[in-house]
Amino acid sequence: MNNIDLSLYLVTDNSDDEEKFLKTIEEAINGGVTVVQIREKTADTLDFYNLALKVKEITTKYNVPLIINDRVDVALAVDADGVHVGQSDMPCDITRELIGENKILGVSAATIDEAKKAEKDGADYIGTGAVFPTSTKDDAPSITKKDLKNIVDSINIPVVAIGGINIENANELKNTGISGLSVVSAIMSADNPKKASEKLLNIFNS
Amino acid sequence: MNNIDLSLYLVTDNSDDEEKFLKTIEEAINGGVTVVQIREKTADTLDFYNLALKVKEITTKYNVPLIINDRVDVALAVDADGVHVGQSDMPCDITRELIGENKILGVSAATIDEAKKAEKDGADYIGTGAVFPTSTKDDAPSITKKDLKNIVDSINIPVVAIGGINIENANELKNTGISGLSVVSAIMSADNPKKASEKLLNIFNS
Numbered sequence: 210m211n212n213i214d215l216s217l218y219l220v221t222d223n224s225d226d227e228e229k230f231l232k233t234i235e236e237a238i239n240g241g242v243t244v245v246q247i248r249e250k251t252a253d254t255l256d257f258y259n260l261a262l263k264v265k266e267i268t269t270k271y272n273v274p275l276i277i278n279d280r281v282d283v284a285l286a287v288d289a290d291g292v293h294v295g296q297s298d299m300p301c302d303i304t305r306e307l308i309g310e311n312k313i314l315g316v317s318a319a320t321i322d323e324a325k326k327a328e329k330d331g332a333d334y335i336g337t338g339a340v341f342p343t344s345t346k347d348d349a350p351s352i353t354k355k356d357l358k359n360i361v362d363s364i365n366i367p368v369v370a371i372g373g374i375n376i377e378n379a380n381e382l383k384n385t386g387i388s389g390l391s392v393v394s395a396i397m398s399a400d401n402p403k404k405a406s407e408k409l410l411n412i413f414n415s
Numbered sequence: 416m417n418n419i420d421l422s423l424y425l426v427t428d429n430s431d432d433e434e435k436f437l438k439t440i441e442e443a444i445n446g447g448v449t450v451v452q453i454r455e456k457t458a459d460t461l462d463f464y465n466l467a468l469k470v471k472e473i474t475t476k477y478n479v480p481l482i483i484n485d486r487v488d489v490a491l492a493v494d495a496d497g498v499h500v501g502q503s504d505m506p507c508d509i510t511r512e513l514i515g516e517n518k519i520l521g522v523s524a525a526t527i528d529e530a531k532k533a534e535k536d537g538a539d540y541i542g543t544g545a546v547f548p549t550s551t552k553d554d555a556p557s558i559t560k561k562d563l564k565n566i567v568d569s570i571n572i573p574v575v576a577i578g579g580i581n582i583e584n585a586n587e588l589k590n591t592g593i594s595g596l597s598v599v600s601a602i603m604s605a606d607n608p609k610k611a612s613e614k615l616l617n618i619f620n621s
């Protein structure tokens with residue numbers, strides 16, 4: 210099992226304005242983000258590869274792990290720290306074979322069964338949600354705080370909550386046993402990504 | 416360098432009707448197709464992976480190489496025979512590192528410079544086109560028969576021609592020095608994929 214500080218887990222969104230995108234990631238890390246996942250569902254492979262190389266320069270500089278969403282090939286090509294797969298991506302056990310034991314493997318799971326299977330198949334952590342309404346992932350299933358706690362209690366690997374988390378609602382996730390908050394727009398769309406990250410991390414740690 | 420019989424190189428299209436899709440591939444192989452490349456630009460990774468496993472059962476049965484378009488991760492996951500990358504996909508040299516020396520690596524090249532670079536970067540063969548008008552790849556550059564011959568003459572690895580090739584026009588490619596015909600709809604949309612493949616292979620070999 211690979212250890213990873215999941216406390217404040219940034220998942221990126223649209224990178225069309227690349228300069229702003231990279232600046233936001235750097236500011237977020239300066240504000241306390243502990244993991245960065247890049248998620249690019251529409252980019253050509255070359256674009257995703259090139260973007261991943263640029264993000265990796267930043268994450269390496271600050272010694273923060275870089276996780277690639279879905280694309281094991283991109284993760285291997287840029288030697289990222291890990292991969293995050295959903296239930297429509299490469300199966301967890303096959304992904305583990307492809308990336309080896311030393312890279313981080315995260316899996317999105319919306320049910321206890323999915324979470325248990327991911328743990329059995331080699332996942333290092335689970336991402337689960339959406340815990341709040343969100344427009345980022347249209348297809349994300351919604352779960353209650355009770356569901357979240359039940360998933361946390363059903364497995365021995367850490368769980369991050371995702372979906373609509375922001376500085377207004379993050380404190381509602383206390384006492385669920387999660388190991389971190391995963392956010393997209395609360396940081397990526399913040400006027401001040403550094404401040405937003407500091408506040409979110411404070412809420413999680415308080 | 417990996418040797419591969421490129422004479423009749425089938426690139427698949429839409430697999431929505433999976434049963435028909437798989438049947439067409441099998442009939443095409445029975446008609447003489449020497450290589451099968453699956454190309455899925457929109458599928459979820461899991462769908463592409465599952466489809467590739469099914470196609471691999473067929474290509475293995477008939478001992479025909481299976482090439483995966485673009486997705487090195489899918490190629491590695493199903494242990495396909497090779498990968499084909501375009502100029503917007505993973506760079507050729509990085510792809511070679513990821514797949515190792517023993518898997519086939521094809522590269523789409525539309526110019527002599529692209530072809531030479533691909534050869535230098537570890538490609539086993541080049542795909543070039545479009546040699547005829549086509550609606551399959553909207554973004555495919557068009558080349559003349561003279562261009563095609565010049566590309567063939569500029570490199571030492573084999574070249575397959577692609578783009579709008581069918582039983583009416585395939586004979587126009589004689590004397591260009593190509594090592595094979597790459598076709599999509601001339602086989603995938605044929606009423607009789609086996610007969611279409613036989614005819615195309617006859618034209619190429621005559």
Ligand code: NI
Nearest residue numbers: 253254503504
């Ligand atoms: Ni592409």
